[in-house]
Amino acid sequence: MYTAPFEYRKADTVDQALGWLAADLENSKILAGGHSLLPLMKLVLAQPQVLIDIGRIEALHGIRTETDHVQIGAYTTYRELVESPEIGEFCRLLALSAKSVGDVQVRNRGTIGGSLCHADPQADIPAAMLALDAELVIEGPDGKRTEKYGGFVQAPFITNLGPGDILTAVRIPKLPPGAASVYVKRPHPASGYPLIGVGIWMSFTGGAINDCHVGITGIADLPYRPRHLEDFLKGSSLKEETIIQAASLAGDEADWDGDEYKKQLLNVYITRALSQLGESTVAKGPNGDS
Ligand SMILES: Cc1cc2nc3c(=O)[nH]c(=O)nc-3n(C[C@H](O)[C@H](O)[C@H](O)COP(=O)(O)OP(=O)(O)OC[C@H]3O[C@@H](n4cnc5c(N)ncnc54)[C@H](O)[C@@H]3O)c2cc1C
Numbered sequence: 033m034y035t036a037p038f039e040y041r042k043a044d045t046v047d048q049a050l051g052w053l054a055a056d057l058e059n060s061k062i063l064a065g066g067h068s069l070l071p072l073m074k075l076v077l078a079q080p081q082v083l084i085d086i087g088r089i090e091a092l093h094g095i096r097t098e099t100d101h102v103q104i105g106a107y108t109t110y111r112e113l114v115e116s117p118e119i120g121e122f123c124r125l126l127a128l129s130a131k132s133v134g135d136v137q138v139r140n141r142g143t144i145g146g147s148l149c150h151a152d153p154q155a156d157i158p159a160a161m162l163a164l165d166a167e168l169v170i171e172g173p174d175g176k177r178t179e180k181y182g183g184f185v186q187a188p189f190i191t192n193l194g195p196g197d198i199l200t201a202v203r204i205p206k207l208p209p210g211a212a213s214v215y216v217k218r219p220h221p222a223s224g225y226p227l228i229g230v231g232i233w234m235s236f237t238g239g240a241i242n243d244c245h246v247g248i249t250g251i252a253d254l255p256y257r258p259r260h261l262e263d264f265l266k267g268s269s270l271k272e273e274t275i276i277q278a279a280s281l282a283g284d285e286a287d288w289d290g291d292e293y294k295k296q297l298l299n300v301y302i303t304r305a306l307s308q309l310g311e312s313t314v315a316k317g318p319n320g321d322s
Pocket residue numbers: 061062063064065066067068069070071086106107132133134135138141142143144145146147149150152154155156157193197198199200223224225226
């Protein structure tokens with residue numbers, strides 16, 4: 033399939049891209065890695081007349097650490113996330129989920145900003161974004177704002193992003209030293225997208241779980257955080273009986289509308305995630321990391 037004709041522009045600055053977007057909100061689209069937008073255009077599900085490539089904008093590249101968070105430019109690719117020492121040290125869950133996206137070509141081109149703005153409910157990264165309490169930096173006609181990733185996605189493929197807005201960066205609070213992280217995924221056999229993806233990080237005091245954040249993607253209409261599973265896990269230790277109870281609690285929390293397959297999938301993948309965390313902390317001590 034071929035796309036409808038379009039004009040291609042390459043912006044040098046965020047302001048230039050914002051100006052071009054504002055000039056024709058209806059017909060312009062931001063182009064990042066193109067791994068979601070170009071297939072949509074080829075299927076004629078999107079027909080922008082102007083594509084604004086943001087790949088050359090320096091301000092959208094790079095990963096830097098601040099006192100309490102890591103700031104990631106929106107044009108950072110999955111591969112850069114996987115290979116970044118800063119991400120590995122301060123928010124490893126993001127590297128683990130980025131590593132499981134697609135294949136090497138997708139990871140070389142696809143960007144964190146593109147994935148979050150596309151808001152596919154079966155994407156990998158959102159599980160980590162929720163569990164890590166990520167914050168988004170957005171620039172638009174009314175200036176710059178920040179908002180929590182939790183709440184940014186309103187419905188599948190629909191976000192709080194206005195037509196004239198650009199996501200410029202993602203901020204992730206640093207995890208406590210020694211926090212353990214895991215991401216497990218059941219890939220769809222044809223597409224490789226997650227039928228379910230479970231991301232968890234936890235910290236320990238002695239042998240007990242001190243804090244624990246869980247993000248689940250793929251299985252529900254929107255990625256979500258199972259808060260009462262997190263509450264249940266806090267204060268316990270990763271013993272076999274705790275893991276069994278936690279997995280069944282996770283399945284009970286959501287409304288599966290009689291879908292036993294989804295309930296079982298959740299049970300199995302929560303069990304796998306917690307078991308991997310348990311094995312790594314037994315192997316390395318309670319501050320180990322999987
Ligand atoms: C073969 C294949 C396999 C894949 N497998 C997986 C998988 O296993 N897991 C997974 O999660 N994903 C998978 N993907 C999707 C992939 O992750 C995409 O790269 C990602 O969804 C989009 O990122 P992008 O940079 O390519 O964005 P683009 O396709 O360029 O853009 C996507 C959308 O976001 C908008 N946009 C992009 N950047 C910005 C910005 N900074 N500000 C405002 N709007 C912006 C665009 O206008 C467009 O609407 C796969 C894709 C392919 C082609």
